[in-house]
Amino acid sequence: MKKIQIGSQTAHVGEGEEICRVLADEVEALLKARAAEGKMVVLGLATGSTPLPFYEELIRRHREEGLSFANVRSFNLDEYEGLGREHERSYWAEMWKNLFDHVDVKPENVSVPPSISEDADVASAEYEAAIAEAGGIDWQLLGIGGEGHIGFNEKGSPVESRTRRVTLARKTIVDAGPSFGGEENVPTHAITMGVGTILEARRVVLMARGASKREVVRRAMSGEVGPEVPASFLQNHGNVGWFLDHDAAEF
Ligand code: F6R
Numbered sequence: 001m002k003k004i005q006i007g008s009q010t011a012h013v014g015e016g017e018e019i020c021r022v023l024a025d026e027v028e029a030l031l032k033a034r035a036a037e038g039k040m041v042v043l044g045l046a047t048g049s050t051p052l053p054f055y056e057e058l059i060r061r062h063r064e065e066g067l068s069f070a071n072v073r074s075f076n077l078d079e080y081e082g083l084g085r086e087h088e089r090s091y092w093a094e095m096w097k098n099l100f101d102h103v104d105v106k107p108e109n110v111s112v113p114p115s116i117s118e119d120a121d122v123a124s125a126e127y128e129a130a131i132a133e134a135g136g137i138d139w140q141l142l143g144i145g146g147e148g149h150i151g152f153n154e155k156g157s158p159v160e161s162r163t164r165r166v167t168l169a170r171k172t173i174v175d176a177g178p179s180f181g182g183e184e185n186v187p188t189h190a191i192t193m194g195v196g197t198i199l200e201a202r203r204v205v206l207m208a209r210g211a212s213k214r215e216v217v218r219r220a221m222s223g224e225v226g227p228e229v230p231a232s233f234l235q236n237h238g239n240v241g242w243f244l245d246h247d248a249a250e251f
Pocket of ligand 1: 045046047048049050051077078142143144145146149150151152
């Protein structure tokens with residue numbers, strides 16, 4: 001994997017498989033070191049298409065090499081409003097299908113923001129409290145949206161934002177349309193960890209794949225830091241890793 005400088009930031013550029021191996025190495029080292037001390041690891045996890053091959057690599061290591069997730073406490077970034085956990089497009093369902101069902105994580109140690117709640121403000125505050133109670137996030141995985149969102153922190157999200165109910169951007173709904181069988185089926189709202197919540201993670205890793213992410217990655221890494229491109233706030237995180245495949249990195 002090669003390193004390239006983009007503005008003030010360093011990007012790790014390689015083949016998709018190589019990126020997944022390197023990131024799985026990071027997680028594996030963390031899990032093993034903590035397990036040796038009898039301690040938990042708090043992972044912040046993302047959905048969407050980008051992390052899927054990374055989750056496949058974690059599952060492979062569990063199956064073939066015995067990597068254990070028994071000391072994992074996880075918090076997902078976000079969840080669509082109104083679908084319910086059973087809906088196949090809910091992020092709860094996607095996480096079980098694509099990772100949790102295939103490893104030995106304890107079900108009670110897995111959290112995804114609620115899709116249905118009586119009061120989204122209360123549910124959001126409870127999510128924040130649960131993260132704090134777990135000791136904060138050790139290792140946070142992110143993808144990036146077409147307009148630079150992280151989690152569902154759309155354009156305009158302030159740096160100090162916390163877990164909250166948000167309105168999805170038009171672009172987010174259009175991008176999700178095909179997997180919902182049409183834009184009209186995509187929820188209009190979600191609960192997401194805030195930019196501030198994400199920035200408190202001790203390690204943040206952003207993965208981007210494909211030419212469609214090229215321009216937004218460039219803006220996030222070397223453009224002005226601000227709510228116009230929420231991923232740009234990561235420039236000021238002291239321990240962020242930008243992992244790009246060749247298509248996403250050819251500026
Ligand atoms: C998903 C999430 C989103 C995605 C982003 C990229 O939990 O928080 O920010 O990471 O929309 O999605 P993909 O990977 O499908 O291109």
